[in-house]
Amino acid sequence: MNRNDLCWCGSGRKYKKCHLAYDERLDAMKFDFFKGQVRPPRNIIKNAADIEGIRKAGVLNDAALDLAASMVEEGRDTASIDDAVRKLIEGNGGIPACLNYEGYPKSICISLNDVVCHGIPSRKTILKEGDILNVDITTILDGYYADASRMFMVGKVAPEAERLVQVAKECMLIGIEAVKPWGYVGDIGAAVNAHAKANGCSVVTELGGHGVGKDFHEDPYIPHVGERGTGMLLVPGMVFTVEPMINAGRYKVTVDKKDGWTVRTKDHSLSAQWEKTILVTETGVEVLSS
Secondary structure, three states, X not given: OOOOOEOOOOOOOEHHHOOHHHHHHHHHOOOOHHHOOEOOOHHHOOOHHHHHHHHHHHHHHHXXXXXXXXXXXXXXXXXXXXXXXXXXXXXXXXXXXXXXHHHOOOOOEEEEOOEEEOOOOOOOOEOOOOOEEEEEEEEEEOOEEEEEEEEEEOOOOOXXXXXXXHHHHHHHHHHHHOOOOOOEHHHHHHHHHHHHHHOOOEEOOXXXXXXXXXXXXXXXXXXXXXXOOOOEEOOOOOEEEEOOEEEOOOOOEEEOOOOOOOEEEOOOXXXXXXXXXXXXXXXXXXXXXX
């Protein structure tokens, strides 16, 4: 591009004052094909307006998670949590992204015990003491998405269940700490997997994180098992989720044949997951939804 052209990112700024230095640094880097190192495409790099849009969606998404947190209690049916979250999101001008997404029937996902993800809220699913559960919410606001999930424990839970919830949170945080500008996607999975294995747990490999922006699932795909120095280059302006799914037993999972959504551990061991939407910055990361 000419230095005085409008930048390719859509910011409306001149190229020389926007992404010229970024492109020069990227062009100077060498990628190792045999390591699977990948140059990020321009269409996944967010400009300031995009980032602000995702950030605002994240504020509403976090409010929805806070509401869900206040409702987790023994005797509560999970459909009532779904109903309340939907009213909050829609009442603030948002859209629950999960609702009717590829036929998914509810606004959020609530996954209990051996359910890894995509658990469907139901009047028949009643929370009881000892349960652990993940609440996963994705919100659309003014065309931008934000995605995050949290774990909860109902009353007194077994020590091994409490430990799994903690290890899963640590895995997510360690994965986020591994995100560095000009690092690689593989750095995330390597850090997550090492911590999970050190604690006697396994990482689900069939599902991972994803880019976030104007679509539900964008590039890059974020595996939570990996090798340092491999995969797509991480650069400022990328937005994606870090959301490792950690099993107390083996990593293999199955999908419910009846509903086509509910993912469970194949060995029926407990599973836990935490998720945040993050932005890669010039100096590190910014959490946009948690």
